[in-house]
Amino acid sequence: MLASAVFFATMHACVRYISAEIHPFEVTFFRNLFGLIVLAPWFAVQGFELLRTRRMGLHLARAGTNVVAMLMFFMALSMTPMVQVQSLAFTAPLFTTILAALILKETVRFRRWMATLAGFVGAMIIIRPGFQPVDAGALLTLGSAAIWAFTMIIIKQLSRTDSAITITAYMVILMTPMSLCVAVFFWSWPTSTQFAWLAVCGVTGTLAQLLMAQAFRTADASLVLPLDFTKVVWGAIIAWLWFGEVVGIWTWVGALVIFSGATYIALRERKLERAKQIEA
Numbered sequence: 001m002l003a004s005a006v007f008f009a010t011m012h013a014c015v016r017y018i019s020a021e022i023h024p025f026e027v028t029f030f031r032n033l034f035g036l037i038v039l040a041p042w043f044a045v046q047g048f049e050l051l052r053t054r055r056m057g058l059h060l061a062r063a064g065t066n067v068v069a070m071l072m073f074f075m076a077l078s079m080t081p082m083v084q085v086q087s088l089a090f091t092a093p094l095f096t097t098i099l100a101a102l103i104l105k106e107t108v109r110f111r112r113w114m115a116t117l118a119g120f121v122g123a124m125i126i127i128r129p130g131f132q133p134v135d136a137g138a139l140l141t142l143g144s145a146a147i148w149a150f151t152m153i154i155i156k157q158l159s160r161t162d163s164a165i166t167i168t169a170y171m172v173i174l175m176t177p178m179s180l181c182v183a184v185f186f187w188s189w190p191t192s193t194q195f196a197w198l199a200v201c202g203v204t205g206t207l208a209q210l211l212m213a214q215a216f217r218t219a220d221a222s223l224v225l226p227l228d229f230t231k232v233v234w235g236a237i238i239a240w241l242w243f244g245e246v247v248g249i250w251t252w253v254g255a256l257v258i259f260s261g262a263t264y265i266a267l268r269e270r271k272l273e274r275a276k277q278i279e280a
């Protein structure tokens with residue numbers, strides 16, 4: 001998880017840097033394209049058996065919502081301080097709790113609602129509406145988090161019938177052409193240097209996702225989840241060294257509040273899941 005946090009922060013910095021020269025929507029396409037290339041050897045080993053599914057509609061919906069969330073997130077990175085975007089992105093689990101109650105009819109008890117409320121208070125601490133102009137990038141990040149939360153709901157549905165391998169395979173296969181359909185309207189051919197930076201975005205993003213998934217497979221969530229917050233720490237260091245961005249105290253406070261609420265929700269869900277398994 002620590003390595004994943006480093007790669008995520010690196011990808012975010014690369015996206016912020018290259019977006020000054022290449023439109024964020026085009027950056028999104030190349031991030032997915034190089035992610036697909038990184039996973040190509042895996043497809044060669046596993047073959048086409050992993051693509052067997054009866055729920056293609058849900059896979060399309062998952063890829064579509066994921067692309068929209070990524071487009072909004074990369075756009076936010078291009079216009080808003082990096083750590084602020086990273087911090088607000090932690091609101092995704094909070095939105096997931098709300099959507100799980102509304103869509104999946106899951107029972108959400110008092111403590112999880114309070115953790116959700118606390119997380120959104122943290123977001124308001126960062127944005128501070130009324131005390132400073134509301135940043136468009138902050139709104140894009142919150143919108144991206146909400147859409148990503150909806151994507152997580154779809155993944156929960158898919159996981160009942162399809163393996164994690166199948167879900168991941170369709171994600172990278174479908175998101176690449178979907179993001180290209182948007183990128184062509186803002187296209188400019190990258191130079192060799194820009195192409196190299198785009199490759200770094202795709203490779204680091206894919207490695208971060210794989211490392212995070214491996215972290216949750218090999219260790220308890222209570223151990224690895226707190227380490228995910230180091231993504232913000234690395235982001236602050238990289239943003240200061242690379243872009244000269246200094247993180248304000250309110251962003252740190254808000255980030256801690258958001259992450260505390262999101263972590264509590266994740267740990268609580270894990271505890272309830274284990275209780276159900278024991279009863280079964």
